[in-house]
Amino acid sequence: MSAPSLAKTADRPLRTHDGDDEPLLVVDNLSTTFASDQGPIRAVEDVTLRLQRGRTLGIVGESGSGKSVLSRSIMGLVPAYATRTGSIRYEGTELLDAGPRELRKIWGAQMAMVFQDPMTALNPVQKIGAQITESIREHLDYSKTQRRDTAIALLRSVGIPEPERRLKQYPHELSGGMRQRVVIAIALACGPHLLFADEPTTALDVTVQAQILDLIEAQQAERNMAVILVTHDLGVVATRADEIAVMYGGRIVEQAPTQVLFRQMRHPYTEALLRSIPRLDLPSHTRLEAISGRPPDLLHPPQGCRFAARCPYAQPKCHAEEPELVDDGTGHLFRCWYPVGIASEQTTIDSVVTNAHVRQVGDEIATDDVVADDAATAPGPAVDGRPPAAPASADATLAEEDS
Amino acid sequence: MPVDAPPAAVEAQAAVGATGGPADPEGSSAKRGLGAVGWVAASWLIFVILVAFLAPVLESTEIIKDPVSADAEAGPGAPLFTEGHILGTDKSRRDVLSRLVWGARSSLIVGVGAVAVGMLVGGALGLISGFRRGRADTALSSLFDILLAFPQLVLALSLVAFLKPPPPEVATDGDVVEAAGGLTAIQILIIAIGIVAIPLLARITRATSLTWSQREFVLAGRAQGARGLRLMIREVLPNVLPAMFSVALLSIGIAIIAEGGLSVLGVGVEPPQASWGNMIAENRSVNRDPLNALFVPMVVVFFTVMALNYLGDAVRERFDVRESSL
Numbered sequence: 056m057s058a059p060s061l062a063k064t065a066d067r068p069l070r071t072h073d074g075d076d077e078p079l080l081v082v083d084n085l086s087t088t089f090a091s092d093q094g095p096i097r098a099v100e101d102v103t104l105r106l107q108r109g110r111t112l113g114i115v116g117e118s119g120s121g122k123s124v125l126s127r128s129i130m131g132l133v134p135a136y137a138t139r140t141g142s143i144r145y146e147g148t149e150l151l152d153a154g155p156r157e158l159r160k161i162w163g164a165q166m167a168m169v170f171q172d173p174m175t176a177l178n179p180v181q182k183i184g185a186q187i188t189e190s191i192r193e194h195l196d197y198s199k200t201q202r203r204d205t206a207i208a209l210l211r212s213v214g215i216p217e218p219e220r221r222l223k224q225y226p227h228e229l230s231g232g233m234r235q236r237v238v239i240a241i242a243l244a245c246g247p248h249l250l251f252a253d254e255p256t257t258a259l260d261v262t263v264q265a266q267i268l269d270l271i272e273a274q275q276a277e278r279n280m281a282v283i284l285v286t287h288d289l290g291v292v293a294t295r296a297d298e299i300a301v302m303y304g305g306r307i308v309e310q311a312p313t314q315v316l317f318r319q320m321r322h323p324y325t326e327a328l329l330r331s332i333p334r335l336d337l338p339s340h341t342r343l344e345a346i347s348g349r350p351p352d353l354l355h356p357p358q359g360c361r362f363a364a365r366c367p368y369a370q371p372k373c374h375a376e377e378p379e380l381v382d383d384g385t386g387h388l389f390r391c392w393y394p395v396g397i398a399s400e401q402t403t404i405d406s407v408v409t410n411a412h413v414r415q416v417g418d419e420i421a422t423d424d425v426v427a428d429d430a431a432t433a434p435g436p437a438v439d440g441r442p443p444a445a446p447a448s449a450d451a452t453l454a455e456e457d458s
Numbered sequence: 459m460p461v462d463a464p465p466a467a468v469e470a471q472a473a474v475g476a477t478g479g480p481a482d483p484e485g486s487s488a489k490r491g492l493g494a495v496g497w498v499a500a501s502w503l504i505f506v507i508l509v510a511f512l513a514p515v516l517e518s519t520e521i522i523k524d525p526v527s528a529d530a531e532a533g534p535g536a537p538l539f540t541e542g543h544i545l546g547t548d549k550s551r552r553d554v555l556s557r558l559v560w561g562a563r564s565s566l567i568v569g570v571g572a573v574a575v576g577m578l579v580g581g582a583l584g585l586i587s588g589f590r591r592g593r594a595d596t597a598l599s600s601l602f603d604i605l606l607a608f609p610q611l612v613l614a615l616s617l618v619a620f621l622k623p624p625p626p627e628v629a630t631d632g633d634v635v636e637a638a639g640g641l642t643a644i645q646i647l648i649i650a651i652g653i654v655a656i657p658l659l660a661r662i663t664r665a666t667s668l669t670w671s672q673r674e675f676v677l678a679g680r681a682q683g684a685r686g687l688r689l690m691i692r693e694v695l696p697n698v699l700p701a702m703f704s705v706a707l708l709s710i711g712i713a714i715i716a717e718g719g720l721s722v723l724g725v726g727v728e729p730p731q732a733s734w735g736n737m738i739a740e741n742r743s744v745n746r747d748p749l750n751a752l753f754v755p756m757v758v759v760f761f762t763v764m765a766l767n768y769l770g771d772a773v774r775e776r777f778d779v780r781e782s783s784l
Contacts, residue, residue, distance in 0.1 A: 132681055135592060163683035175674040180696040189692070190682035241682065 077147060079281050080106040080129070080249060085141035087121075087128040096353045098124040100305045101380075102141075108248065109279040111272075113292030113313070115328065116302035119350045122285050125302065126251045129283070130166055131158050145249070164194040166249040167242035169271070172258040173234035177226040183210075184222030187241050194245045209240040213270055232263035236270065243274060250275070253285045268295060289328050293317065301325045304351040304361035307380060311387040321387065321394035323366045360392065368393055496772050499765035506762055510562035517560075523553040525560045526730040538750050548741050548751035557732040558755060564733040565759075568647045569713040573706050575652025576659045581702055583656070584663030589671045589690045599664070605657040611719055617650035618725045643728040647720065651713050659705060666701045670694045700777035707770035711763035718759065734759045 087099040099121045106112050116122040128139055131150055143150040145161065153161070170176035178186060187206040191197055197205065203222070210218035213236040226234055235255065242250060252271055256264035272295060275282050284296055292299050293313065300310040301324065309322035320326050330344045348365035351357055357364060363373040372392050380390045492500060509516070516522045523529070523543075528551035532540060536547040545554040587598040605613075621641060641649070670676070671694050679689050718735030720726040722742070727733035729740065737755040 130681065132677060159683045159685060161683070162681055168678070168681045170674050170678055172674065176678045178675045178679075178693050178697070181692070189679070189684065193683050193688075238678070241678070244682075 077144075078105045079108045079146060080104065081142070081144040082129060083142040083144075085125070085128060085139065085143060087124055087133060087137055087139050089134075090136045090138070091354070093354055097356065098137075098305050098353060099128055102300075102307055103380075104300065106249070106281050106283065108281050109275070110298070111275065111282045111284055111296045113296030113299040114283060114285045114302060115287065115289055115292055115299060117287055117328075117346075117350060119353075120302040121305035121353075122287075122302045123253055124305075126168070126253055126283055126285050130162070130168060130251060132168070160194070163190040163247070164245040165247055166251065167245070167247040168251040168253060169235075169239050169242045169255045171254040173226075173231060173238045174258065176238050177234055179226055181225075182222065183224055183226065183229070183237055187222075187237070187244055190241065190244050205244070206240075209244055210237070212274070213237070213240045213243070214266075215240070231259055232266065235259055235263070235267050239267070239270060239274070243278070246278060247280065249281045249283070251283045251285070254287070255284075256291065257287075264291075288332075289325075290332055301328070304356065305353055306361065306390065307388070308362065308391070309387075309389040310380075311389075315385065315387050319387070319396065321383070321389040321396070322362075322391050323368050323395055324362045326395050327365075327367075360390070368395065492769075492772055495768060499768045499772075502761060502765045503769065506562055506758075507566065509559055510566050513559045513563045517556070522556040522559050525552060525556040525732050528552055535751060545754050546750040548737070549743075550740075554737075554751050554754055557737055558734070558758060561732040561734045561737050561755065562758075564644060564727045564731060565714050565717060565735065567644060568651065568717045568727065568733070569710040571644075571648035572651035572655060572713040572716075573659075573709045575648060576655030576709065577702065577706055579652070580656035580659035581663045584660035585667050585690060585695060585698065587660070588664040588667030589686070589694055591668070591671070595664070598660070602657040602660050602664075606661075610654050611716070611723075614650045614654045614716060614720060615723060615725060617653055618646055618720065621646045621649060622725075643726075643731075647717055647727065651716050651720075654716070655709055655713065659702075659709065662705050663698060663702055666698045667694050670697045700773065704770045704774040704777070707766050707773060711766035711770075714759065714763060 082102060082104040085099060085102045085104075086097060089096040089098055102125060104112065114122045114125060124133070127133055128137075129143055129150075131153075133139065139151055141151070145165065148157075148161075150158070150161070177183075184203070184206055187209060188202040191202050191205055206222060207218045210221055215221055215233060215236050221229070221233075221237075226237070229237065235258075239255075250271070255271065256267050259267060268291065271282060271284075274280065284292055286292055289299075296313050298310070298312050299316050300307050301316075301322065302308065303324050309316065309320065309325045316325070320329065324346075327344075327346045331346060333343055334341075346365055351361045351364070357374070359372070359374040359376055360366070360369070360378055363369045366373065370393060376392075378390050378392045380388050382388050513522075517524065529543070529547060530551070532543055532547045532551055534547065534549045534551050536543055536551075538544070538546050540546055543553050543555070545558065548554055548557065583598050583602075587595045623641065671690075676689055676693050679693050684692075714734065717726050717733060718738055721733065721735035721739040724739075726735045726739065729736055734755045738752060738759070741749075741752040
């Protein structure tokens with residue numbers, strides 16, 4: 056239904072597509088600082104982002120890179136001892152100036168969040184139905200039966216069988232994948248325009264991961280919703296995001312439309328992230344590539360480039376001066392004095408797609424509104440915004456596994 | 459304390475707790491059911507509550523005697539199984555059984571009432587403190603600490619003295635029982651012991667709600683636009699209630715003993731109205747056989763408090779579910 060539109064826009068870089076109309080979300084020079092006993096911790100520094108309706112932004116980075124703090128900072132879900140500077144405009148409204156009352160109207164209704172661990176994101180002592188209808192009650196003027204009907208429709212749309220029965224169940228009666236579907240249903244309850252998915256699959260079985268990501272994608276297409284997908288796994292965003300921002304030490308170190316990024320990554324950290332994904336085409340017992348060292352101490356950030364201490368290409372200049380985020384003229388931003396230039400063509404993204412375990416054949420959901428019976432859906436054409444630069448061999452791989 | 463839970467109960471609960479992993483058998487049997495001792499404890503408490511509730515009926519149907527009038531025929535301090543006084547009489551020739559039944563009533567009212575006051579105020583303050591954290595928590599926690607710094611019996615004693623209406627001697631008539639508009643002795647005790655219990659109950663509620671408030675589903679609720687009060691009541695409180703209930707059971711036992719302590723100091727339930735505490739207090743100076751007027755209420759208090767403690771523990775273990783199985 057709305058799948059073609061998604062496929063159509065997939066090859067256009069987000070930035071040039073903007074034109075004059077104001078994007079759904081505009082983040083300018085956002086910094087988030089936590090006050091601590093040892094001094095201020097700058098968890099997010101100087102982040103600038105644009106996001107259009109219906110598009111997906113992937114935020115990638117390892118633990119402690121500030122990716123989760125960034126998404127929570129944009130939403131405003133930071134503790135009182137955190138200070139945010141810069142500007143976050145959502146549909147023209149400045150969120151940093153918004154009071155708690157305005158924010159409560161936006162939360163849930165306009166923007167919502169899918170949390171990482173469905174085991175902890177649901178209240179163990181409340182029935183599923185009550186947890187879904189809670190935000191509907193908060194934001195929409197629905198009668199009790201309307202709320203119940205909406206909840207049933209939501210559960211059905213996220214692929215939960217027997218929704219009427221589920222409403223009366225408690226979270227512990229559901230499996231992990233089902234619970235994450237419930238969490239998504241709760242987030243979607245009031246039809247948000249912007250969905251934050253904070254590592255939505257990290258706590259799930261590999262086989263369920265692809266289903267959940269496909270579900271988010273299908274709902275996104277159906278609702279023309281913008282998604283910010285936060286993950287540590289380049290493989291997850293490779294096929295799902297229109298644009299990718301790589302974070303390191305609280306800063307964006309590289310940002311580009313997905314296919315541009317994979318075609319020519321410029322930052323050594325992105326390269327290292329990609330190398331650290333296990334590959335199927337290497338012989339067994341090959342040592343996994345790891346990025347040696349640890350993320351920088353944000354309490355005492357290093358003087359030069361934050362990645363310099365772990366960077367294989369680091370030069371004296373890297374330890375002395377911090378590079379700016381520069382645009383190479385095509386909308387590809389990176390923060391490096393000596394950018395790498397692996398022109399690895401199509402092989403890079405293919406290996407990510409086939410190796411990252413996210414694409415389980417048979418779990419493919421055709422990106423239309425028939426999600427309820429996703430398990431039974433035959434592996435249809437993958438309409439998922441995969442960059443057209445690369446699809447040939449990836450599809451071939453899938454086709455082979457099918458037969 | 460080795461308790462074998464009925465196998466049927468274990469099986470019935472096995473499906474729910476299946477993810478719990480290998481636990482020690484004693485812990486899991488206590489978790490899945492009440493166990494034999496638990497049932498004895500529960501039955502005893504139900505019996506005590508029933509008897510206390512039915513005290514007026516029992517008296518009007520003459521199953522028990524009048525608790526306050528002395529029986530001239532029976533001597534003071536009649537032994538157990540005296541005819542007409544199955545548990546004997548006390549030093550004022552009053553029937554021990556009847557006083558025990560009526561005493562159960564006042565002791566339970568004081569115990570439950572005081573814990574209800576403490577729970578309502580302390581629980582609410584603890585919940586706010588644990589949920590809001592920050593300045594509210596600092597202020598409330600210091601308040602609890604200050605209250606806890608007072609010796610509890612001394613605090614209760616001064617509260618009773620403070621709340622007590624002016625002594626009845628002020629009135630010229632001899633038969634003044636309570637001052638007009640004043641609180642009855644039992645109400646005073648409930649408030650005094652309740653206030654003493656507030657910081658204890660508040661601290662436990664605070665600790666529990668502190669951990670639950672940091673759970674992700676509370677943040678998720680906030681991200682869906684729920685306001686603080688709603689999160690506190692709908693998301694945090696239901697998770698805190700089992701712990702509060704368990705502590706409440708333990709506290710009722712402590713409150714019953716506290717009333718006894720106050721009786722010994724002469725400010726408990728006012729004689730001639732009976733309470734377990736003042737029965738012990740009144741008869742403690744009896745230093746010749748038989749001692750049944752002293753020991754019978756002691757044994758009853760002992761078993762009741764022990765039953766409350768045991769059930770409180772059982773409730774705690776029953777709800778002490780591992781995070782992973784949620």
